[in-house]
Amino acid sequence: MDTLTTPEWRPPSREVRQDASVTRHERVARILASGALVLVAVKPLLDIGEKGGSSGLDLGVLITTLGAMCMFAALAVVSLGARRLPHRALLLIAAGLALLLVLTAVSYLAASARADLLSLFDVRRYSIYGPAQEPASAIPAEAMRLVVGFAPIALLGLMLMRRDWFPVRRLALVAAVVVAAAVVHCVLAWLQVAGVYPYSFHFELANYEKIGRASGGYYHPMSLGRLLMFSVFLVYVFGDRIRAPFAVRYGLIGLFMATGVVSLHRFTILCLGVIVAAFEARRLLTMVRARRVGGGVNRRAALAVCGALAAVVAVAGALWGGAIWRRAEVTLTEVGSLDVRSDTFMHGRGAIWNDVVEIFGRSPVDVWLLGFGYEPWDMHNDLLRVMVIWGIVGVVVTAAVLVGLYRFVNARVTRAGRPAVALLFAILVIFGLTQKPLAYPYFLWLFFLGQMAVLAVHPRADSGEPTPSESEPTQ
Incomplete structure (x- = not known):
């Protein structure tokens, strides 16, 4: 009589273990991405009761920092699990932002040598100049603000890698x-x-x-x-x-x-x-x-x-x-004076802008090229703010980042969605005439949410990005 034999046990194949590992990675990344979207959505409600002039960490800072960590971590997990980098255009944009961080580090190291020049910013003729800033703390804060504000680029890259998640x-x-x-x-x-x-x-x-x-x-x-x-x-x-x-x-x-x-x-x-x-x-x-x-x-x-x-x-x-x-x-x-040379232009903005021009006139070439690393006064203008923080190099790099981002998103939406993309960037420029949208992390979060909305509502089928039905690259 034939006897029943137990099949020989064999360990799971390497391919099966890899699939399970990728599944775990995907699950973790999706949780992180969902958490980031939740923070984007609920932050305005948690901002109720916001206080002005706070010098320490507040709830808004903690929320945006946590959200940025979730965004970067989600993209990193997916990229490592799939062994695939985000789109090259996004990597170039990230490289531009990294260059701004390098400029910030250079200014931090040069702050002590510029003490006499920075002392010129100790004069505040009107309250619109804002509170005093110390380079030792203000320069790292600018670097953190840049990273947190542009963190949704990670969500944008993740959206194009995993469209079915968004x-x-x-x-x-x-x-x-x-x-x-x-x-x-x-x-x-x-x-x-x-x-x-x-x-x-x-x-x-x-x-x-x-x-x-x-x-x-x-x-x-x-x-x-x-x-x-x-x-x-x-x-x-x-x-x-x-x-x-x-x-x-x-x-x-x-x-x-x-x-x-x-x-x-x-x-x-x-x-x-x-x-x-x-x-x-x-x-x-x-x-x-x-x-x-x-x-x-x-x-x-x-x-x-x-x-x-x-x-x-x-x-x-x-x-x-x-x-x-x-x-x-x-x-x-x-509306104040309409003479840009007057201190009362736009309720004191003229005083700030004219004083900044005078200080730059006394500054060496390295300041013109690399900036001061932080915003000693409240500049009330995004272009001037970028110039003061990162110099002419920073202005060129920031413009390249925004143009590259616009071209990247615009190429991936249909003709019906392109006016909305153009409108988003136009609002960024218009609002920046007397404000500093690039300095406000949640402004940038909503700015990127708007881009993701247009990408979701008006996606181009021939954009070259993988769709949910397409398989992942082989590992």
Whole structure:
């Protein structure tokens, strides 16, 4: 009789062990990427109660640092597991950022030799110059700000390597949380206008009178402004994918626009107007084309939206008409001198810019080329800030990074998505005329979220990037 024999046990093959290892890597990386997206979404809610002038680590700094670590770690795990580097264009952009870090290190080492020159920045003729900065702590802080702010490049590279990890519905959910947080801040801003919630920031008029500026749960209206701008952008890009009816979406856009106006932050108002005008002009062009080919326009929906907006305006005018009119008057009249050579140009920005020009006139060639490594004064202009921190070399490298990023994203979206990409970069430039968007990590996070949104909604099928159905390269 035949006897039953037990098959000889053999260890799993090397290929099986590799597959299991890759699976574990992928699981860890996906958790890290999801955690980063969660932090991007909820940060505005955790910023409520933000304090100004804090010199130590606060919750916002901790959140952005943790988020940056998750972003870099997720990309590193996927790259190591798949034995595949991100796209070469992204590596070149990362190399440009690494060069800026090298320039920062050079300035840190040269700070003691420049003590006499840096002492010229100890003069602060107006409060707009900002608090005093010590090179020993300010230079490393600039390096950290650069790394944390541009960390979403890792998410961008990861999105192109693992498209199925970033479906439209997931990014739309992130956008919906950001928009909901913006609504919360808007409610707080209007409670400030109504006198229920205290102001955290005030505007000083020419006659030394101070007027409160609505900033929501933030300390400064600029922080509220960036949230409003990108919320409007995300509402337009995702449309009904954020699961809100047409009338609700337009109501949100109207709320964000009105809140931007009462914040008195002029470049927020300007950028909001540019965003709305760009998307609505395109919508109008689409409607005209539809009419020409015989399509109809939903007049009832249009009338409903107009009626709802008129009702909101009427209610707001009845409740806060006087305060709104006062703020409109301040916005239009309290602009300071328009002579760029004057100290009062743009409420003191002229004083800062002219003083910086004078200091650079006394500086040696190495400062012109490499900068000071930090921002001794609040420059209130992104181009000047980059020049002061990293010099002419930094200006060229930063411009190359932004141009390379624009070309990289633009080449991977359809023709329908390219105007939105161009609009994103235009807002970055416009806002940087009197602000410093490249210095604000969460501004850059929302900026990259906008790019990822356009990539998800308008992907090019022939971009050369792997799709979820394509297999991974052999190892």
